[in-house]
Structures are given as C-alpha cells and as structure tokens.
Amino acid sequence: MFAAYVLCLLIQPIWGCHEMCFPSSFKFGASTSSYQIEGSWNVSDKAPSIWDHFIHTQPHKIEDYSNGDVACDSYNQYLKDIEMADHLGLDYYRFSISWPRLLPEGFCTKISKDGKQYYDNLINGLLKKGVQPLVTLYHWDLPQKLQDLGGWANPEMSEWFADYADVVFSLYGDRVKLWITINEPVLICDFTYNSGPHAPGIDEPELGPYLCTKTVLMAHAKAYHIYNKKYKPLYKGKVSIANNVVYFGAKTDDDKEITDLCNQYSYGRYLHPVFSKRGGWPPSLVMFMNKISAEGGHPRSRLPSLSKREIELIRGTYDFFGLNYYTSRLVRKARANETSEKSPRKLLESRAIFEHYPNSTEGYPEPFSSYPEGLRNTINWVRKNYGEQNIIITENGYSSFEDDLNDYKRIAYIEKHLEQILLSIHEDGAKIFGYCYWSLMDNFEWTSGYTPKFGLYKVDFTDKNRKRTPRISSQYYSHVIKSRSIDSKKFISKSEDTL
Numbered sequence: 001m002f003a004a005y006v007l008c009l010l011i012q013p014i015w016g017c018h019e020m021c022f023p024s025s026f027k028f029g030a031s032t033s034s035y036q037i038e039g040s041w042n043v044s045d046k047a048p049s050i051w052d053h054f055i056h057t058q059p060h061k062i063e064d065y066s067n068g069d070v071a072c073d074s075y076n077q078y079l080k081d082i083e084m085a086d087h088l089g090l091d092y093y094r095f096s097i098s099w100p101r102l103l104p105e106g107f108c109t110k111i112s113k114d115g116k117q118y119y120d121n122l123i124n125g126l127l128k129k130g131v132q133p134l135v136t137l138y139h140w141d142l143p144q145k146l147q148d149l150g151g152w153a154n155p156e157m158s159e160w161f162a163d164y165a166d167v168v169f170s171l172y173g174d175r176v177k178l179w180i181t182i183n184e185p186v187l188i189c190d191f192t193y194n195s196g197p198h199a200p201g202i203d204e205p206e207l208g209p210y211l212c213t214k215t216v217l218m219a220h221a222k223a224y225h226i227y228n229k230k231y232k233p234l235y236k237g238k239v240s241i242a243n244n245v246v247y248f249g250a251k252t253d254d255d256k257e258i259t260d261l262c263n264q265y266s267y268g269r270y271l272h273p274v275f276s277k278r279g280g281w282p283p284s285l286v287m288f289m290n291k292i293s294a295e296g297g298h299p300r301s302r303l304p305s306l307s308k309r310e311i312e313l314i315r316g317t318y319d320f321f322g323l324n325y326y327t328s329r330l331v332r333k334a335r336a337n338e339t340s341e342k343s344p345r346k347l348l349e350s351r352a353i354f355e356h357y358p359n360s361t362e363g364y365p366e367p368f369s370s371y372p373e374g375l376r377n378t379i380n381w382v383r384k385n386y387g388e389q390n391i392i393i394t395e396n397g398y399s400s401f402e403d404d405l406n407d408y409k410r411i412a413y414i415e416k417h418l419e420q421i422l423l424s425i426h427e428d429g430a431k432i433f434g435y436c437y438w439s440l441m442d443n444f445e446w447t448s449g450y451t452p453k454f455g456l457y458k459v460d461f462t463d464k465n466r467k468r469t470p471r472i473s474s475q476y477y478s479h480v481i482k483s484r485s486i487d488s489k490k491f492i493s494k495s496e497d498t499l
Contacts, residue, residue, distance in 0.1 A: 022422065022484045027132075028477075029092030029436035030085065030456065031395050033139035033183070035068050036443040038098060040075035044114040047100040049141035050151070054199035061201065064449035071444045072459050073466045078122050080468055084440060084457055086129040088474060089481040093131050094394065094436050095122070096139035096183065099164055106143035108163045116171060123175050134394075134436070135172065136180040136242070137165055137223065140188060140199070147200050152188060153211040158218035165223035169231045177237040180322055180394065181223045184244040185216040185270050197447050207302055210289075214304045217273050217314050224317035242322030242394040243270055247378040251332040251355065259331040261288055262352050263381070273306070275386040279315030280306050288350065320433070321382065324395035325417075327367060328374030329354040368399055372416040379424045379432070390431050393421065397438030399445070399452035408492045410456075410473040418486045437477060441468055 035051050042048075048056075055067040074081055085093045100106065101115040123133050138161070142151060146160060165181065182188070191198040193208025202208060220241050227239045245267050250259040261284055264272070268282040276282075281303060289303040296302075306314070334351040360371040375396070382389060398413035414437065424430040442455035450461050456474040460467040476491045 023425070024484075025433060026484070027091035027392075027434040028481045029090050029094055029134060029434060030088065030440040030477075031094035031134075031436045031438045032074075032081075032440050032443060033096040033136065033141075034098035034101070035071070035139070035141040036439075036445070037072040037074040037081075037095075037441070038101070039068065039070040039073045041069045043075065045104045045112050046098070046115065047104040047106070048144045049098070049100045050144050050147045050199040051141055053144045053147075054201055058201065061197070062447055062449045064451050066444065066449040068444040070466070072441060072468075075118060077466060077468075078118070079125065081440065082122070082125040082129060082131070084468060084470075084474075085126065085131045087470075088456070088478045090131050091481075092134040092178070092434065092436060093126055093440070094134040094136065094180075096136035096141075097168055098141050099138065100141065100143040100145075103143070103164060103167065106145040107160065108167050111167060111171075119172065123172055127175060132178065133172075133176050134178045134180070135168075135176045136183050137161075137168055138181065139183040142200075151200060152215050153193075153202075153208055155211075155215055155218070157215050158222055161219035162222035162226055166226050166230070169227055173227075173231045173235045173237060177235065179227065179237060179239040180242045181220045181239060182216055183242045183394075184324060185213065185220075185241070186244055186266060188216060189213050190266075206296075206298075210303045213269055214306070217270070218310065220274070221314040221317045225313070238319035240318040240320045240322050241270075241274065242324055243267060244324040244326070244395070245271075245378050245382075246326070247328040247374040247381060248331045248354075249328060249357070249374075249377065251330045255332045258333050258350060258352050260284065261350055262331050264288075265350065268385070271382075271386065273311070273314045274317055275321065275382075275389070276315070277387070279311040319390075321386075321389035321391045322394040323378065323382070323391055324438075325375045325378055325393060326396065327363065327369050328357060328360070328371040328377065330357055331355075363399060370398065370413055370416075372413075372420050375417055376420040376424050376428070379421075379430050380428060383428075383430060388431055390433055392434035392436070393432070394436050395438040396435065397454045399454045401451055401453065403453065403458060405458060405469065405471050407471045407473045410471070411476045411488050411492050414473065414477060414480070415486050415488045418480065422486065 035049060041052050051068060055062055059065050097119055102112055104110055104112050126133050151157065189209045189212035192202055193212060194205045196203035224239050248259050248262045250256040264282040264285045269285060272282040273279055289301045293301045331352050331354060334353045338353065356369050357371045360369045363369045379391060396417055398410045421432055421435060425432055439454040441457040442453045442459040444450060445452045456471055456477055458469045458471055472491060476488055480486055
C-alpha cells in the first residue's frame with residue numbers, strides 16, 4: 001500500500017492536490033452477508049433461519065418468488081470469493097456469520113463442527129491472501145427456534161445473543177480484528193414490526209418496533225462488554241454496530257423541527273443510546289412518544305424506559321462508527337389531509353412527507369435513489385450530534401436490474417460517493433478510515449429476490465456452479481484501491497458519466 005501512496009503523491013500535480021487521493025491509512029473493502037450468498041440452507045446440521053421459514057411458507061412475499069436456498073453457493077464456492085477479494089486488492093472483506101449454521105440449537109449448547117470449519121476456512125483463506133476479515137455477527141438470519149420464543153421482541157434475546165457472540169469471539173477472535181455486532185437494527189425492527197415486509201413478517205406497529213429496539217441495543221451492548229472484558233486484552237480487536245442512515249434534510253426552514261424529529265425517530269433511536277455522551281433515548285423522541293402514546297390511549301409510553309443501569313450499559317459501546325449509506329430524502333410538514341404512500345408508516349404519526357432531492361437520480365429498487373451529497377451530509381450530521389467519530393462506511397452500493405458487464409453507471413456511483421468521502425476528509429476534517437462497497441457480487445436481495453444487481457461481479461444464477469464474472473466496475477474499484485485515486489476517465493467517457 002505504501003507504493004500506491006507514493007504513486008498518488010507523484011500524480012498529484014497532474015490531478016490537483018490531495019482531493020484526488022486517499023490517505024495511506026484508508027482501507028477499502030467489499031461486503032456480503034450469510035443468507036444472501038451462502039446457500040446450503042439445510043446442509044449438515046444447519047437449522048432453519050427466520051428467512052428460510054418466512055420464504056418457504058410465504059413465497060409470494062418475494063418479488064420474483066425466489067429464495068436463498070442456493071443463492072451464490074458460497075458455502076461451496078468460498079474459494080472463488082476469496083480469489084475475487086484478492087484480485088480486487090481488498091483490504092477488508094466484510095461477511096456475516098450465520099447463527100443457525102454455527103449454533104444449530106440457537107443456544108451455545110451445541111457448536112456445529114461443519115459450521116465452525118466453514119468459517120475457519122474462509123477466514124484463514126482470506127488472511128493467506130492478505131485480506132482482513134471484517135465480521136458481522138448478525139445480518140438478519142435469526143434461528144427460527146429463537147423466533148418461536150419471541151425473537152427480538154423478547155428481552156431474553158439479548159442474553160442469547162450475548163452467548164452466541166461469546167462463542168464466535170472465542171472461535172475466531174485470534175484472527176478477526178474488526179467486528180460488527182448487528183447490521184442495520186432499524187431494518188430488523190422497523191421493516192418487520194412496522195409493516196411486516198421482512199422476516200419474520202410480524203405486522204405489529206404499536207409496540208413491536210420499540211420492544212425490538214431496546215432488545216437489540218441491549219444485545220449489542222452485552223456482546224461489546226464480553227469482548228472488551230474477555231477478548232480485547234488478548235487480541236486487541238475493535239467492536240461496533242453498523243447503522244443504516246437515510247439522511248433527512250429540511251425542505252424549508254419551517255420544516256427543520258419535524259426533520260429533526262424524523263432523524264431522531266428513525267436513527268437517533270439507535271444511535272443516541274450508544275454514541276451520545278449522555279446516553280439514553282433522544283429527548284425529542286421521548287417527548288414525541290409520550291405524546292402519541294397518550295393520544296392513542298396507552299397508559300404509558302410505547303417506547304420502553306431505560307433504567308440508569310441500562311443507559312450506562314449501552315452508552316459508549318463502540319470502538320468506531322459503522323455507517324451504511326444509500327440514499328437521502330427531503331422532509332416537509334404535511335398539508336391538511338395530506339398523506340404519502342411513500343412515507344414510512346412509522347412516521348405518518350409525525351405528519352412528515354418525504355420527497356426525493358431534486359438532483360437525485362432513480363435507483364432500483366425505488367428506495368435506493370442516488371444522492372451522493374447526502375453521504376457527506378450524513379457524516380456531518382453524525383459528527384454534529386455525537387462528536388468526532390472514527391467512521392467506516394460499511395455499506396454503499398448501486399443496484400440495477402440489468403446483467404450488463406459494462407456497468408458504467410455503477411462506476412459513476414462509486415466515484416461520486418468516494419468523492420464525497422474525500423471532501424469529508426480533506427475539507428471537513430472527518431475521521432473516515434474505510435469504505436466497503438455493497439456488494440462483492442450479485443446476491444439474494446431479500447424481498448426483491450435476484451432482480452436487483454449490486455455486484456462488482458456478476459453471478460449467473462442459472463448456472464449450477466454460480467459462475468462469477470467481473471464487471472468493468474470491478475476493474476475501476478481495483479484501480480481506485482491501487483492508485484488511491486477516484487479518477488474514472490480510463491473506464492468511462494463523459495457521455496456515460498451519469499446516473
């Protein structure tokens with residue numbers, strides 16, 4: 001990497017100063033998750049996950065009636081995944097561990113020999129190629145057995161997750177130095193209980209999202225403290241949580257108050273307890289939840305209280321800030337008798353209407369409209385609300401419904417978002433140490449099935465071997481990593497430089 005940095009210094013006079021180059025310490029990666037790529041859903045002693053059960057019992061919930069039974073077949077083809085990571089020159093490969101594959105009973109009473117070996121092979125193979133594993137403990141594939149006991153609405157889940165985390169740390173902590181406990185809690189809680197599109201498909205917006213939020217935060221905190229106490233002295237690793245933040249910006253000055261409420265409701269609910277100096281729920285959220293709970297006839301707030309002990313347990317449980325960014329929205333107050341079908345139901349109570357930024361471009365699926373400037377806005381919002389953070393972009397990616405290998409729009413997407421990171425670093429002074437593109441390869445995209453294509457590598461899902469083919473974006477990303485420059489002129493013409 002030092003040689004690449006020297007190269008960047010040499011070409012600065014040609015391209016301009018430091019704006020075109022990433023610091024030598026900056027790391028690049030790509031991300032995936034277990035259910036989306038592994039397949040082998042019932043191989044060996046692996047138990048069903050909530051996504052196995054959800055799709056097998058309600059196949060109509062998936063846009064193309066597909067499932068993750070085989071997916072990219074990475075359980076069998078993991079050596080190809082390692083080759084791709086090596087070919088790109090990745091510093092990090094972010095993947096998740098399947099809880100029901102490693103612990104078939106859901107509890108730590110039985111560790112699967114085959115499950116353990118699979119992740120041993122993957123981690124060791126990456127390290128041999130000089131690629132650091134960035135491991136997520138939970139990326140949505142909860143053991144169905146634990147869902148039958150209440151899932152994330154059951155407070156006991158925080159203990160079961162902590163036990164699971166302890167097992168994973170004990171097995172792989174000697175080699176894994178960066179950990180994400182839970183990926184995108186807002187989707188775990190709000191995309192389940194507020195509308196039911198995600199597994200396990202429980203539509204219970206009154207209490208479900210809020211019970212889930214507290215349990216997820218407690219689970220994360222307990223796992224963090226286990227690592228800090230038992231494993232950090234030995235292995236010197238770092239642990240945090242990855243949050244998906246859709247930046248909400250006020251359309252007018254009159255919309256600032258409701259916009260702040262939307263940000264606090266959607267993301268402050270998960271960020272403030274962990275990253276703020278005082279901990280606990282955001283004060284404006286507490287007031288809002290008290291108000292709507294009373295209006296709905298509830299005897300107490302629908303948002304569970306946090307005791308002083310719980311606040312202290314959760315507060316400060318991070319070693320870095322994991323940020324997933326895809327899109328942004330403008331927010332304005334609703335007019336009389338106005339609602340929007342595109343506004344999340346969880347926020348209709350706050351009378352907020354969401355609009356695309358005028359210069360954003362369409363994405364697929366629809367929620368993924370591209371607004372690169374929103375990434376810089378999001379980073380600055382985080383810094384303003386929670387102070388300076390060591391940030392890594394744990395997900396950011398472009399989807400299309402085309403199989404085209406000449407994916408120039410993806411190149412433009414990556415370049416424009418990396419440009420915003422450079423501006424954040426060099427002009428704003430943000431501490432950003434890494435970027436992981438979503439995704440290394442096409443995969444199963446939840447309720448959208450295999451229709452959206454996010455991958456730097458195309459996967460042929462009609463081929464039993466799930467052939468992987470590099471797109472031109474993979475060449476561009478490899479060029480970025482090697483040169484530490486975002487310049488795309490070699491790969492894309494001006495006529496194609498549009499999203």
